[in-house]
Amino acid sequence: MKDQNIINLKDIVVEFDGERVLNGLNLFIRDKEFVTLLGPSGCGKTTTLRIIAGFVEPQSGDVLFDSKKINGVPPYKRPVNTIFQRYALFPHLNVYENIAFGLRINKTPEKEIKERVSEMLKLVNLEGFEKRSVSKLSGGQQQRVAIARAVINKPKVLLLDEPLAALDLKLRQSMQLELKKIQQSLGITFVYVTHDQEEALSMSDIIVVMNNGEIQQIGTPTDIYNEPKNAFVADFIGESNIIDGVMNKDFYVTFAGVGFDCVDKGFEENQPVDVVVRPEDIKVVSPDEGQLVATVESCIFKGVHYEMIMDQEGYKWMVHSTKAENVGDQVGIKILPDDIHIMNKSKVEIYSDDAGEGENN
Amino acid sequence: MRKRVATPYMIWMLIFIIVPLVMVVYFAFTSSSGGFTFDNIIKVKEYTGQFLQSFKIGAISTVICLILGYPMAAIISRSREHVQRTLVMLCMIPMWMNFLLRTYSWMTLLENNGIINNILEYFHLPRLQMINTEGAIILGMVYNFLPFMIMPIYSVMAKIDYRLIEAAQDLGCNSFAVVRRVILPLSVPGVISGITMVFVPSASTFIISKLLGGGDMMIGDIIEAQIQGGANNLNLGAAISLVLMVVVLITMAIMNIFGDTESEVSLI
Known part of the structure; x- marks a missing residue:
């Protein structure tokens, strides 16, 4: 079990100017996995990445690489490479020399450099661009050069710091697929930092949701989406209705003034909880069939679905449905036990046991 | 409009x-x-020695300014912001005082009966011949023109994106390799304008060489003599100036080509 953890962060604490950026972070990353650190800006995800790269030294805690402690090892001696935000390509070098940079530093023979650079250019679809100046490339092409420049060194771990943030939506989506393909074909570990939950969900094997310098939840994309561990995760990953509720007993919860069957247990009797319901999990039925009765307040066409806001005695429900309702109509709302997610009010218990990727105290 | x-x-x-x-x-x-x-232009040939001397002194001063100024610029550009401001200020402050006055102060320091020699005598050390030497001229030029080397290099270096340095470290560069492979090539434009700004005034100066060098070593002195001094040959002075201007222009053009190929060489 230990052997397959390529990176292990233990009790990492980082402070900048007295402000705590990472608060006792524990995380392990398995070999050959695509791990995404996801969170709002200032949550500590980039700092975590920079600790692995060696640009930030934690005030306390251990950084292990292949079970060896690498605290204090300078960046240039670490078997990791980084793709920087906005790429940081060398403006004085052309495409070929940018990609060959790492190999030149290692005094690789010229013939091998040539072979490996052309291999890389093929991998990132930039054949024929060798002599181009990097400043004359489009954002997407610069991105590809940055990938090639990092990957050519055959790092054990590739660190990606919001690499797609500067690209437009269409390009971002195609680069997501491409990155995933590159990761699979090279078989190296990717640690990917983003604030874009969609990006995280579509590319990752494992998502680490962070907030305020602490890990909120670790799990597979489906785990994180379907079983958010607390209100923050639920709110950050996709859109959610989050309401106060009371867990009357096992498998039974009251919220919005009505009792519902649910699939959760193990809470104290009448414990106040957060209840999360995804907008697409709410079924709109006729008023007499519904568990709740609401009035349609607005209805906006979003392409794949209609986004509706429904008012039920002051509770606002966001509902996604492929069928539009008339504004002002009375409708019934039905929520199945499976679609009700119960969360502790405080964010104490956030360790994802089924994912087994890490822990947080 | x-x-x-x-x-x-x-x-x-x-x-x-x-x-x-x-x-x-x-x-x-x-x-x-x-x-x-064409007589004036032809006559300029007689002053080839002073021309060469001027370019030699100018080149030596420029090289010394570069050796002193480049690390200084690097240090300033890597300091914290308020330290940066202070250091830039310290570089500029001497320039608030008139150039002539500064050069005169060096004179009083270096003279045979000047402050340095008086101090030496007080300790019963032999007096030194400092004034009216090539060394004194070079000292005066380096002192006066060093800020013109530091400032352009500093302004180029301060603009180097810090992430490029991190990227180089990430790709395996130790500090020495970062300087050689990233900082040095990216600061070439600053070095070129620094060299231009020091070399041109050094090679053509007459005040510094007159006050600290005795007044007949450099081509600037000759020109001055034609226009203001005893020689009083305005036409010859104009001809020497013209030739000097052309030679400097050619030097700078070569310099710029060299600068361009410099960055291109590292491209290949």
Whole structure:
């Protein structure tokens, strides 16, 4: 079990100017996995990445690489490479020399450099661009050069710091697929930092949701989406209705003034909880069939679905449905036990046991 | 509208740049009686020695300024912001005082009966001949022109994106390799303008060489002598100036080509 953890962060604490950026972070990353650190800006995800790269030294805690402690090892001696935000390509070098940079530093023979650079250019679809100046490339092409420049060194771990943030939506989506393909074909570990939950969900094997310098939840994309561990995760990953509720007993919860069957247990009797319901999990039925009765307040066409806001005695429900309702109509709302997610009010218990990727105290 | 705004500047340039240049050319190609002649230009050949001497002293001063200024610029550009401001200020403060006054102060320091020699005598050490030497001229030039080397290099270096340095470290560069492979090539434009800003005034100076060097070592002194001094040959002075200007222009052109290929060489 230990052997397959390529990176292990233990009790990492980082402070900048007295402000705590990472608060006792524990995380392990398995070999050959695509791990995404996801969170709002200032949550500590980039700092975590920079600790692995060696640009930030934690005030306390251990950084292990292949079970060896690498605290204090300078960046240039670490078997990791980084793709920087906005790429940081060398403006004085052309495409070929940018990609060959790492190999030149290692005094690789010229013939091998040539072979490996052309291999890389093929991998990132930039054949024929060798002599181009990097400043004359489009954002997407610069991105590809940055990938090639990092990957050519055959790092054990590739660190990606919001690499797609500067690209437009269409390009971002195609680069997501491409990155995933590159990761699979090279078989190296990717640690990917983003604030874009969609990006995280579509590319990752494992998502680490962070907030305020602490890990909120670790799990597979489906785990994180379907079983958010607390209100923050639920709110950050996709859109959610989050309401106060009371867990009357096992498998039974009251919220919005009505009792519902649910699939959760193990809470104290009448414990106040957060209840999360995804907008697409709410079924709109006729008023007499519904568990709740609401009035349609607005209805906006979003392409794949209609986004509706429904008012039920002051509770606002966001509902996604492929069928539009008339504004002002009375409708019934039905929520199945499976679609009700119960969360502790405080964010104490956030360790994802089924994912087994890490822990947080 | 745009044209009207530019007009005063055009007039300024016409009066203070174009007209004097035309006059230099006119005097260079005329005799004292006013007739067209090549004699002045031909006579410039006699001063080849001073030309070479000037370029040598200018080149030595420029190299010393570069050796001192480059690390200084690097240190300033890597300091914290308020330290940066202070250091830039310290570089500029001497320039608030008149150039002539500063050079005169060096004179009083270096003279045979100057402050340094008096101190040496007090400790019963032999007096040194410092004034009227090549060394004194070079010292004066380095002292006066060093800020012109530091500032352009500093401003280019301060603009180097810090992430490029991190990227280089990430790709395996230790500090030495970061400097050689990233900082040095990216600061070439600053170095070139620094060299230009130091070399041109050094090679053509006359005040520093007159006050600290005795007054006949450099081509600037000769020109001054033709125009103001005893020689009083305006036409020859104009001719020497013209040749000096052309030579400097050619040097700078070569310099710039060298600068361009420099960055291209590292491209290949």
